[in-house]
Amino acid sequence: MFCIAAFIVLLFMGAVSARYRRYLSKAWSCTIRRVTFRPCDTTFKQDVKDHLLAPIAVRAPAMVRPASVALEVLAVLVILTTVWSGYTVVKSGLNLYVYGTCNKSDSASCSLGAEACSIPVETPTFAESIVAFDVVGAFGNEFSSLGETISALPARFRDWKAADYLPEGSSYLAAYDEKKETALEVIDPGCTFCRQLFNNIQEAGFDDKYNLTYIAYPIAGTDGYKFENSLLVTQYLEALKLQPGSANAADAALDAEEVPLDWQLLERIFTGENDKGVSFQSRINSMDQPQVTALLEEWLTEFGLSPEEIATVADTAASDEVAGIIAENKEIVETDIHTVKIPTIIFDGRRHDGVVSVDGLN
Amino acid sequence: MFRRITRARPAQTSQPSRTFDPDAPETSGRTARLTDFAYLGETDIYLDAGCQSLRPQPVIDALAEYYTQYNACGGRVKYAWGRRVDAEVADTRRAVLDLLGLSSRTHAVSFTLNTTYGLNLLLTQLPTGRYQRVLTSHIEHNSVFLPTIAAATRLGVPRIVLDRAPDGGLVYAPHELDNAVIVVSAASNIDGRLLTNLAALVDDAHARGGIVIVDAAQAIAHSAALLRGTGADAVCFSAHKMYGASLGVVVATTVLLRSLDISFLGGGMVSDVREDSYDLVPDDPGALLEPGLQAWGEIIALHAAITWAKRVRLDGLTPDLFIERMSRRLFEGLRELPGVTMVNAAASPVVSLYVDGQDSHRLAVFLSKSGIMVRSGYFCAHHYLKEQLGLPPLLRFSLGLHTTESDIDRALECFARLLKGLS
Numbered sequence: 028m029f030c031i032a033a034f035i036v037l038l039f040m041g042a043v044s045a046r047y048r049r050y051l052s053k054a055w056s057c058t059i060r061r062v063t064f065r066p067c068d069t070t071f072k073q074d075v076k077d078h079l080l081a082p083i084a085v086r087a088p089a090m091v092r093p094a095s096v097a098l099e100v101l102a103v104l105v106i107l108t109t110v111w112s113g114y115t116v117v118k119s120g121l122n123l124y125v126y127g128t129c130n131k132s133d134s135a136s137c138s139l140g141a142e143a144c145s146i147p148v149e150t151p152t153f154a155e156s157i158v159a160f161d162v163v164g165a166f167g168n169e170f171s172s173l174g175e176t177i178s179a180l181p182a183r184f185r186d187w188k189a190a191d192y193l194p195e196g197s198s199y200l201a202a203y204d205e206k207k208e209t210a211l212e213v214i215d216p217g218c219t220f221c222r223q224l225f226n227n228i229q230e231a232g233f234d235d236k237y238n239l240t241y242i243a244y245p246i247a248g249t250d251g252y253k254f255e256n257s258l259l260v261t262q263y264l265e266a267l268k269l270q271p272g273s274a275n276a277a278d279a280a281l282d283a284e285e286v287p288l289d290w291q292l293l294e295r296i297f298t299g300e301n302d303k304g305v306s307f308q309s310r311i312n313s314m315d316q317p318q319v320t321a322l323l324e325e326w327l328t329e330f331g332l333s334p335e336e337i338a339t340v341a342d343t344a345a346s347d348e349v350a351g352i353i354a355e356n357k358e359i360v361e362t363d364i365h366t367v368k369i370p371t372i373i374f375d376g377r378r379h380d381g382v383v384s385v386d387g388l389n
Numbered sequence: 390m391f392r393r394i395t396r397a398r399p400a401q402t403s404q405p406s407r408t409f410d411p412d413a414p415e416t417s418g419r420t421a422r423l424t425d426f427a428y429l430g431e432t433d434i435y436l437d438a439g440c441q442s443l444r445p446q447p448v449i450d451a452l453a454e455y456y457t458q459y460n461a462c463g464g465r466v467k468y469a470w471g472r473r474v475d476a477e478v479a480d481t482r483r484a485v486l487d488l489l490g491l492s493s494r495t496h497a498v499s500f501t502l503n504t505t506y507g508l509n510l511l512l513t514q515l516p517t518g519r520y521q522r523v524l525t526s527h528i529e530h531n532s533v534f535l536p537t538i539a540a541a542t543r544l545g546v547p548r549i550v551l552d553r554a555p556d557g558g559l560v561y562a563p564h565e566l567d568n569a570v571i572v573v574s575a576a577s578n579i580d581g582r583l584l585t586n587l588a589a590l591v592d593d594a595h596a597r598g599g600i601v602i603v604d605a606a607q608a609i610a611h612s613a614a615l616l617r618g619t620g621a622d623a624v625c626f627s628a629h630k631m632y633g634a635s636l637g638v639v640v641a642t643t644v645l646l647r648s649l650d651i652s653f654l655g656g657g658m659v660s661d662v663r664e665d666s667y668d669l670v671p672d673d674p675g676a677l678l679e680p681g682l683q684a685w686g687e688i689i690a691l692h693a694a695i696t697w698a699k700r701v702r703l704d705g706l707t708p709d710l711f712i713e714r715m716s717r718r719l720f721e722g723l724r725e726l727p728g729v730t731m732v733n734a735a736a737s738p739v740v741s742l743y744v745d746g747q748d749s750h751r752l753a754v755f756l757s758k759s760g761i762m763v764r765s766g767y768f769c770a771h772h773y774l775k776e777q778l779g780l781p782p783l784l785r786f787s788l789g790l791h792t793t794e795s796d797i798d799r800a801l802e803c804f805a806r807l808l809k810g811l812s
Contacts, residue, residue, distance in 0.1 A: 070750075073748065073750055073751065074750075074754075076751075077750065077751045077754035077755070078754060080751075080754075080755070081754050081755050081757070081758035082758060084755035084758060084807060084810070084811075085755070085758045085759050087810065088755075088806065088807050088808075088809065088810020088811050089810040089811075090810075091755075091810065091811055092811070
């Protein structure tokens with residue numbers, strides 16, 4: 028153990044000082060012997076250890092024995108830390124490649140990936156499990172997560188087609204055009220990065236090149252939803268899609284110029300501001316449900332719906348049918364698309380996790 | 390020559406407070422270090438003279454003088470510097486013979502790299518068919534032990550490894566010496582045991598057609614009396630264990646040298662060379678072991694070392710008596726330490742020991758941190774210490790003329806404190 032720990036330490040010290048490089052080959056030879064289950068060069072081990080202990084021996088010889096034990100413990104810790112670090116680097120790299128974030132359970136914490144709202148993982152982290160004295164669970168969850176990432180690797184190489192993941196009754200921003208490819212975005216109405224993507228899409232004129240549709244996916248939190256009113260907004264969005272005359276896939280061709288009501292609602296949430304310059308998305312995120320309902324219905328009135336139609340929309344939003352649609356959409360997002368970052372957008376044969384820049388969209 | 394060394398001492402070298410005067414006995418106070426070792430740091434306690442002795446200032450000066458004032462090749466040039474080198478080297482050869490009480494009529498002196506090289510030069514060139522066996526002893530270090538293995542194999546004869554008596558004498562039956570090549574050390578590098586029956590061994594060997602080659606590496610510095618006038622066929626030793634510069638010395642009888650099957654050849658050994666043959670020098674048998682250029686400066690410095698050791702006095706004592714006194718102090722002090730197992734049966738300039746439950750290498754490193762330099766391990770005597778006696782690695786303290794009583798006391802104090810803390 029000590030030889031391997033010495034090699035690890037010398038590797039770093041040798042990188043900055045030639046003085047330590049001369050010991051590296053010895054330490055390497057020792058490490059190779061160790062990992063191939065042969066006896067280590069005890070001379071090297073002892074030399075290193077003795078030289079570390081010598082200053083203690085001069086001042087307080089009685090402390091040599093405990094210090095020697097401490098060095099062995101330290102060596103074990105160095106090795107464990109290094110192995111764990113190596114494992115974390117590999118795992119993070121894999122996650123970054125597969126999911127676009129080095130931290131699958133909290134994608135927002137990874138600065139290497141694109142900006143996004145993370146979908147929290149309910150599984151306790153390794154540290155949480157250890158603190159809860161669930162060692163088996165800690166390792167089990169850890170390796171299960173790694174296995175999941177590895178099994179998702181082939182998906183990274185897949186030719187992604189938005190059409191494969193479209194829910195029934197998808198709504199398109201512009202009139203559906205068979206000559207165009209379809210692009211599908213997964214959004215949470217309360218997620219600020221979805222707002223950013225929406226603005227980028229507008230700026231890039233993305234909907235001119237693609238049949239753009241979406242899945243509204245309210246991100247679940249540890250208690251309820253990550254954004255408290257996302258579910259309510261999603262219910263209204265789905266209810267609007269179900270209203271007669273809505274511009275969904277089936278009847279989009281009937282009225283090419285009309286922007287569907289659900290898209291109008293999204294546009295208002297993502298691009299609109301109140302008279303104090305506060306975005307409506309922020310307002311909705313901080314309101315209680317009756318306030319949000321009132322605001323949505325106020326907008327629907329502005330969009331030209333009669334009070335009766337608005338009442339129907341409200342009833343539909345609260346219906347089991349919409350609940351079923353949202354549940355199906357959740358299944359698509361979590362199982363089929365298997366993303367951990369919101370927004371996610373599928374186009375150009377790839378799944379893009381997180382905000383895509385204007386250039387990226389072009 | 391002595392006056393020439395003194396006069397020519399380079400002014401820029403670090404000078405001791407006393408200058409070297411070969412005509413005046415040198416003395417020092419009870420605890421003062423010889424000024425010839427004034428370069429030694431206050432906190433440096435060098436107790437590994439058994440490996441290599443420290444060089445007194447006159448030896449360093451002699452070497453520096455050669456390099457700075459007459460740095461020429463010997464034995465082959467006609468200009469003044471070269472002639473001076475030849476004269477100095479000849480003086481050294483005479484001084485070596487004088488030290489051993491031998492005559493240039495019967496013996497020749499050859500210089501080489503070290504004792505091991507000297508022994509190998511002899512053993513690898515012994516003629517085949519002349520000897521019936523190779524004898525050595527268990528206590529020998531590798532410079533004797535290994536070449537005798539190779540020699541027995543090359544000569545196609547058995548190799549017999551004998552015991553040494555507690556007093557260091559070789560234990561043998563006379564018939565074992567029949568036409569034997571006997572290679573033994575005059576003093577052990579483990580515990581300083583002397584080959585007390587050297588004279589009898591030589592007589593018995595010669596009476597039975599054998600030859601005796603003595604490894605005098607440890608004996609030459611402080612037990613040269615054992616070797617004086619020896620009838621041994623060859624004596625090999627190292628100048629660097631007797632206060633000289635790094636150099637090996639072979640003193641051999643001209644009879645032995647002329648009997649060698651010389652196969653290690655080079656310049657300086659021949660009187661004439663033809664396309665496919667050569668003539669070895671007819672009247673300089675010492676040259677038969679000196680192929681190529683020699684370490685002229687080191688050879689010259691050896692003369693300075695021999696002269697210095699002959700003249701120096703410490704507390705009014707000759708080097709041998711001084712070392713004996715210091716050896717007793719060290720031996721007694723170490724023996725009293727709890728947990729210490731002495732390998733030595735008696736005091737000697739070389740004292741080996743081990744401490745139960747403590748690794749000697751670790752102890753050496755710890756002592757080094759206090760400025761105390763001692764040797765640890767098996768001292769190239771693996772067969773005897775590890776295989777035969779089954780001992781763990783040892784710790785070895787060895788003394789030189791640079792050693793003071795305060796050095797020994799401080800080493801003992803630090804060692805005692807260390808052992809107490811580690812126990």
